[in-house]
Amino acid sequence: MNIVAVLVNNNTRILVQGITGREGANHTRSMLQYGTKVVAGVTPGKKGAKIEGVPVFDSVQEAIDFDPKINTSVLFVPARQVEDAVYEAADSAIPLIVIITENVPVHSTIRVVDYAARKGLQIVGPNCPGVISPGLSKVGIMPGHLFSKGKVGMVSRSGTLTYEIASSLTRAGIGQSTAIGIGGDPVIGLSFMDAVQLLEDDPETEKIVIVGEIGGDAEERLAASRAKLQNRKPMVSFVAGRAAPPGRRMGHAGAIISMGSGTAEEKTKALREAGIPVADLPSEISDLLSSSESKDK
Amino acid sequence: MNIVAVLVNNNTRILVQGITGREGANHTRSMLQYGTKVVAGVTPGKKGAKIEGVPVFDSVQEAIDFDPKINTSVLFVPARQVEDAVYEAADSAIPLIVIITENVPVHSTIRVVDYAARKGLQIVGPNCPGVISPGLSKVGIMPGHLFSKGKVGMVSRSGTLTYEIASSLTRAGIGQSTAIGIGGDPVIGLSFMDAVQLLEDDPETEKIVIVGEIGGDAEERLAASRAKLQNRKPMVSFVAGRAAPPGRRMGHAGAIISMGSGTAEEKTKALREAGIPVADLPSEISDLLSSSESKDK
């Protein structure tokens, strides 16, 4: 596996599954413009085509035969093809598989996440914006110009909210090491806790911003695990959905307060009790980051 | 995992699944008489019973709670319960699972062998006599008195033929380090090649006897792999079924010459070409062993 600088770096060589679709093609262009090495694409039946100069193949194996150094696949295939596309990428042992597609059936996600885990491969997503290491590589759909190179790592369940916060950090002169969009589904490959651990272990990251939202208890579990840590990087957080009513899905499949749990209040409380400041407004994050130095290591 | 001296040794602590059945109970007695540490048994619904003084539990987990040092399970459960019983043992992470039961559906075997492999556990069998390290431990149904402690390792697809050959070795004053009955089914957990490798790596084993039979190409693959080895322990072999007709199953589910392959002639030829003597008669094995010194390392 070739994952340094947290998931993606300038050795990242990308395969785009579903490259000939509208989203696949658009984001291939955008990734290339950012400097990301998109080296091949796959759309069954479209072998021989080129998208932005990137050769298209019928199968993952053909793409790997073309460029054996492919180490990441990013998926734009329709939701009902995601399960099979992940199996295909996993059977070619691609170590990092980023699923951008939304509306993937949760039972499909459960199966592919399990399958990848037993092969030692990492899935990010589904329903996520991908991963960006500003200046190095962008694997996904983030608008690169809102990000800037720096020392703050980000983990987020939300796409546009990540862009919002990253752009406010950028305006405040605070650059980012890596921003990881883990996705808004109830079951995802790389978890909140796993993603934070990658940033903790990353020498390029000095502080961490986490962006949570209602639904599930990933934030609470993260808070509980960090409360025990002796040495930890300064962390600040934001939790979306304080005004959301219970029992209604707020856009993301995972953003739902159900059976009375998963509220923003609980998450905020758990994070604060673990010593992690929670911003009331997105714009407060840069201030909280600046003042976070002293509280942690 | 606690597997030294090839699969079983005097630290082997055995759970018997299906202990209250006729075979389970008889062989529990026989194993105990041999000195094997049979510490617990499982038969659902029979909790509280004792078989030869061994406590019976309803589940594998209860047995492990009773003796956390259990490191081997031996299965005597009926064929149609084997699949579930293996899952239960595997989910309790028992590192060695020996399936004595015969007539297990091959699709069940495929699933449990795969399941155990992905958990890093070892299955021996099904349809096998088990494993014996004379003087140390016997896990299975071999008649212990026919074996004697020594330096010859044995791997065999057949039960009674193993006893036959072991007893002739014993009479000739040649003791055995470990005898592994891998089983007579087409799909088995520990393969011929894996078992031989264990004996190659075992400091207690100086020479190796393999007992093959018609069906499949395990002997041919073993021969091909050994032909490449520089240093190898002396090996002699026997192949049963020279007189068997094609297309008929000779007792074992795996002992069938099908589509013209799997004949004793092919196996004998492959073994001899790899420099492995093949005995014409079972009784010749002890002589071949004595004269095998010079040919190999």
Add this chain to the structure above:
Amino acid sequence: MKIHEHTAKDLFEAEGIAVPKRYVANTTSEAEEAALKIAGAVVVKAQILVAGRGKAGAILKANGKEETSKAARQLLGAIFRGATVSSVLVEEQLSISKEFYLGFAIERASKKAIMIASEEGGVDLEETARSRPTAILRILLDPLLGLRTYQARLAGKALNIPTPALASFIGICQRMYKIFVENDCELLESNPLALTKSSQLVALDARMVIDDNASYKHPEHGEGTEELTPRESSAKQMGLSFVELDGDVGIIGNGAGLVMATLDLVAHHGAKAANFLDVGGGAQAEQVKAAVQLIVKLPNVKVILLNIMGGITRCDEVAMGVVQAFTETGSKLPIVSRLVGTREEEGQRILSEAGIEMTKSMELAAKKAVSLLK
């Protein structure tokens, strides 16, 4: 998508799980007929998609034609927790000796399906979880192998299922798991799963929730619009992620997290949002237009707050959609907008030319929108 009790019970029955004798009745006379066919004590249950029907009084006991008729009359057309009863299930009453809980759900933390079982059934599982968490058994299921026999057997033992009913319990677990996976359920539960005086295990209730993302695989279950308001239904068909709320600030944004944060900002400034509306990534003018038209028509809305952080979404497309919607509807509602990202200059120009005010940040936009309420 929630599934009605009677549909779930039909699936249970088809799979071989014992359920009480029962009839769906859409009218009082159908309920009377059902009572005559069952000929004994019955339960009349409102077929609505809300939980806690018993507490809400939506489940009544009756005996004979007269009482059943009365119960049906009382329920049909009534509204419980916002849901109108259009049919009832008339079901035989059984003699119960014990009630269990058995369910299957998705567990986020383990990324797997789990089986949940409790010896204390017939009561709210959440309450049991709070008061006696150890009374609830959670069994992790291998995503590929599913529920194994030994797991079901151990659960049955832990629940003190009597030995003669143990094989039946194992079968019910396996069959419910099959229904759970084959129907792409988020949740499938029987509460209570009852042991009758004759030692039979019967699913007295059945609750089923299908993953919306998989509903395309299960057209037999309809489109899941029954729980939605008419506006939510039509928004769903337009591919908009829309939830009606009870405030007066109409919200349009892109991205679930950003829209949630926008709602939070409105609340932060002391007002309430009239809705959640995510136009999604890469929305075209047409879609934005539909979104604005939807919000404009919400009865409570006094001001509209537009918050776009364009990544995939092009600001010019958004702006065109907004302008078209206002032009076509002739709406005079005030609108506060924040529009940044891809093609933001073009977008901002289009909005300015239409006289729509721009703000520099989502926070200022929210503050301004709330201030316009006064």
Add this chain to the structure above:
Amino acid sequence: MKIHEHTAKDLFEAEGIAVPKRYVANTTSEAEEAALKIAGAVVVKAQILVAGRGKAGAILKANGKEETSKAARQLLGAIFRGATVSSVLVEEQLSISKEFYLGFAIERASKKAIMIASEEGGVDLEETARSRPTAILRILLDPLLGLRTYQARLAGKALNIPTPALASFIGICQRMYKIFVENDCELLESNPLALTKSSQLVALDARMVIDDNASYKHPEHGEGTEELTPRESSAKQMGLSFVELDGDVGIIGNGAGLVMATLDLVAHHGAKAANFLDVGGGAQAEQVKAAVQLIVKLPNVKVILLNIMGGITRCDEVAMGVVQAFTETGSKLPIVSRLVGTREEEGQRILSEAGIEMTKSMELAAKKAVSLLK
């Protein structure tokens, strides 16, 4: 257990795989009726469980009632490779543009099921394997996930399935795999899987072998005794592993490997065994008695060779069974025995008292038995 072509095709059809229009005929007149219903060129195929029917002349082409009748008359009652034809399949002839091979099997080395496919169908796969091994595609299948869509798609591409038929090919692969697993098959193949001139993929032949160890799960397929001789059938019912051979030394032993080695020894000494018979582990007197009675009645047998290496098997039980069988049948056949292991003294004493000779080793026993033939 081999399954008849017509049964396998019914399973294919039920699963949605296209198969030709066809009728099973047990009589000539049924075959004529079938010809009339199909109304066109037909193929008349003997329903026997042996491979290579085409080469053996057990598949005939016909057109119209007369020719079909003639073909059926020719096949019904005929014997091909030892199998008597009791029914034929009358099947429409299709216009074929290309023939493929598609099959599923168990691969010992990988311990998994595999899909086997070839662009060169309609011919013997073994021959293709020998002459052009690269023309055969082998795809390993995950035991829990099974065949994945992309694997089937790649196979279809490798086989040059025309694009319009690719989706159909993928479906056939998935359906055949489902049949393969659900019926516990050792082998399931369609050879040829044909592409018709109208670009349809049709399974022209279907071969299915079910794992004997799993036949209890599939009672609908019978007991699999059709391939066995009457004696083999009755031995199977007694739990004996028995195969009739054409020599004159009757063999009884315990353990498949030991019995095979006993057969080999007989061959080594220049004679041939009349049978393979494994009484199994832990055989009781009753079972041994049945085994001996079976061997005694084999027409060719001139001498019996008993070889027991008792582990689980008790020598006294074996000896009692042997003596009882001889007593009851009154057989005067010579018997050479070798009996060691658990309770060997008792066993040997029982045999000696009955006047049965003992030898010290299986090799001496085999030599002695062969010498008695002369």
